[in-house]
Amino acid sequence: MNSRLVIKLTIWIALLSLLSAGINVYVTYSQGRALLLQSSQDKLATATRVLANRYAFFIEDIGKDLLFIAHLPAVSEIANHPNPADALTQRARLSSALSELLNSHKEYNQVRFIGAANHGLELVRIDKTENSISVVDGLALQEKAHFSYIYNTLKLKPGEIFISAPKLNKERGLLDGYGKPSIILATPIYTNTNTIVGAMVINVDMETMFSLIETDVPDNIDVIATNSLGDYLLHPNAEKTFGFDKGTRFTIQQDLPVAQRIFAGELTQLVAEMQDLRAPEKQAVISLSKLPFEWAADENYIVLGLVSNLDTVLQESRQLGITALKSALVFGLLFVLLSLFLAWKISTPLRQMATIFARFKQGDPVPEIHLQRNDELGLLARNFSLMAKKLNAQLMELNSQRQYLHKVAHHDPLTNLPNRILLEDRIEQALISARRDKMEVAIMLMDLDGFKPVNDKFGHDTGDLLLQECATRMLGCVRETDTVARYGGDEFMIIISARDLQMRGMSTRHISRQVADKIRNSLNQVFFINDNQIHVSCSIGIALYPQDGDDKLSLIKHADSAMYTAKSLGKNCVKHYSDIE
Numbered sequence: 001m002n003s004r005l006v007i008k009l010t011i012w013i014a015l016l017s018l019l020s021a022g023i024n025v026y027v028t029y030s031q032g033r034a035l036l037l038q039s040s041q042d043k044l045a046t047a048t049r050v051l052a053n054r055y056a057f058f059i060e061d062i063g064k065d066l067l068f069i070a071h072l073p074a075v076s077e078i079a080n081h082p083n084p085a086d087a088l089t090q091r092a093r094l095s096s097a098l099s100e101l102l103n104s105h106k107e108y109n110q111v112r113f114i115g116a117a118n119h120g121l122e123l124v125r126i127d128k129t130e131n132s133i134s135v136v137d138g139l140a141l142q143e144k145a146h147f148s149y150i151y152n153t154l155k156l157k158p159g160e161i162f163i164s165a166p167k168l169n170k171e172r173g174l175l176d177g178y179g180k181p182s183i184i185l186a187t188p189i190y191t192n193t194n195t196i197v198g199a200m201v202i203n204v205d206m207e208t209m210f211s212l213i214e215t216d217v218p219d220n221i222d223v224i225a226t227n228s229l230g231d232y233l234l235h236p237n238a239e240k241t242f243g244f245d246k247g248t249r250f251t252i253q254q255d256l257p258v259a260q261r262i263f264a265g266e267l268t269q270l271v272a273e274m275q276d277l278r279a280p281e282k283q284a285v286i287s288l289s290k291l292p293f294e295w296a297a298d299e300n301y302i303v304l305g306l307v308s309n310l311d312t313v314l315q316e317s318r319q320l321g322i323t324a325l326k327s328a329l330v331f332g333l334l335f336v337l338l339s340l341f342l343a344w345k346i347s348t349p350l351r352q353m354a355t356i357f358a359r360f361k362q363g364d365p366v367p368e369i370h371l372q373r374n375d376e377l378g379l380l381a382r383n384f385s386l387m388a389k390k391l392n393a394q395l396m397e398l399n400s401q402r403q404y405l406h407k408v409a410h411h412d413p414l415t416n417l418p419n420r421i422l423l424e425d426r427i428e429q430a431l432i433s434a435r436r437d438k439m440e441v442a443i444m445l446m447d448l449d450g451f452k453p454v455n456d457k458f459g460h461d462t463g464d465l466l467l468q469e470c471a472t473r474m475l476g477c478v479r480e481t482d483t484v485a486r487y488g489g490d491e492f493m494i495i496i497s498a499r500d501l502q503m504r505g506m507s508t509r510h511i512s513r514q515v516a517d518k519i520r521n522s523l524n525q526v527f528f529i530n531d532n533q534i535h536v537s538c539s540i541g542i543a544l545y546p547q548d549g550d551d552k553l554s555l556i557k558h559a560d561s562a563m564y565t566a567k568s569l570g571k572n573c574v575k576h577y578s579d580i581e
Helices: 002-070 073-079 088-104 148-153 206-213 257-263 315-362 373-408 420-437 451-458 460-475 499-503 508-524 552-568
Strands: 108-115 122-128 133-136 181-190 196-205 221-226 232-234 269-275 283-292 301-309 441-449 483-488 491-496 527-529 532-534 537-545 574-576
Touching: 002 088, 002 181, 002 196, 002 206, 002 221, 002 269, 002 283, 002 301, 073 088, 073 181, 073 196, 088 108, 088 122, 088 133, 148 181, 148 196, 181 206, 196 206, 206 221, 206 232, 257 269, 257 283, 257 301, 420 441, 420 483, 420 491, 420 552, 441 508, 441 552, 451 460, 451 532, 460 483, 460 491, 460 508, 460 527, 460 532, 491 508, 499 508, 508 537, 508 574, 537 552, 552 574
Parallel strands: 537 574
Antiparallel strands: 108 122, 108 196, 122 133, 181 196, 221 232, 221 301, 269 283, 283 301, 441 491, 441 537, 483 491, 527 532
16 A cells, blocks of 8 residues: 555656646747747848838939939030030030949949930930940930820929839830839929920839848848839749739738738838748748838839748747757656655655554554654645745846846947947948958047046036937937947947948048048037036047958957047047058
């Protein structure tokens, strides 16, 4: 009987232990999966907004190029000529300028000056072929008045821009662009007497433009784009792109019905789960962002999105589940051994009691009982309770430490700027991108002049508020694509890549100097903190990749040297490292 009791107690305790471990594994895996999925959705939504901003920047830059060439002197001379078609010299000058524009922009495949007279006859047309730039003239010039982008553009006021709906190019005049996805941007051309004489038009190759926008998107994430009706403009399956122009419509509402909320105007951004675009048998996470057009357009907006396979997203979750399961099995085995011991300890006093009662039944004298049953079981219960409390306390402490580490790992708690950990990662990413694209990067190290006297005179609380205000001002001096980080104490570091400006011929040295002067002038303005007027200045050192170093450590070291040179020259100035060698 006693052996059966030991076995039963062992089985029950072991089962309860394994059940507890199983529930713990399930809860850990479920919560870990949910947290990873939520984190992935948040990151994907952020990446989608970044992608939408890149597209908006591209469109804005195209508009700026269009307005720039529309104000070229040759355009004005042609517009004010009695017969623009006869202004041969001016047209030749304009052709040369437009050829340079096409040559410097991979995404442009055609630039034209189209007259308002003669049924919209092209006055100047420059086409990009696979290997060259071609100036089209004579009988090859075509009449374009029947195209919507012309008669819509001719309705606009000076300085306004029209953008066409994305579609497959059906104009056979374009040498290499027929049948390719494109958008057209155009602006009207007026004479000095405010008479419209034509339109300046840029044809943009969407495939090339999207390839530039998608530069930093990982290979395991798909990029999609739709027009304002949901028709795919960009899709991993080439057959679905521009299906509405090929005879068969493929819309995102067919693949993701909830996306209709964006096209109905209910949402501007959406994150949801759907079938994977490449493997329908699998699930994926999709993030969509609605991008309105600020100019006159055939359509009011496009929708950009990123799609990430759930297998990739939940890879860490599965690894966490496997690890938790292994731990549960190990602890389960330990609990089985412990249950054997506990069953033996519990059965011992019962066996002693059974022996005593057997003697009593036979009439033998009843010996003194020293079982102390309540004390032993009570102590055991208290020990388990104490163990559980300690485990919960340790788990809470670990969770608290994890949340704290996650919060402080990448950002400075005072200024909320990126800290050195995130800064060094941003520098590495900037250098990787610069090496790939053969671009330049500027690393700027800034130190406040006169910060210690502020602490000494007004106190450290005022000093902290000053650092926060300095961080705010510096953020207002850079673009969203740049990085401002707190390097330590009253030192800050700025990363300037300015890839788009470099592509337009501006040097990183010139760009970084402009940004540095802007920061220096901003910080020179008086600060009003706690009813005190505080004046500080700053010294800035700049190191350029690859001129001043080809790795993170050398660039930071050289920027630091340049900064201390700036301080030694009287402070409140900017120095490039190359100027002190």
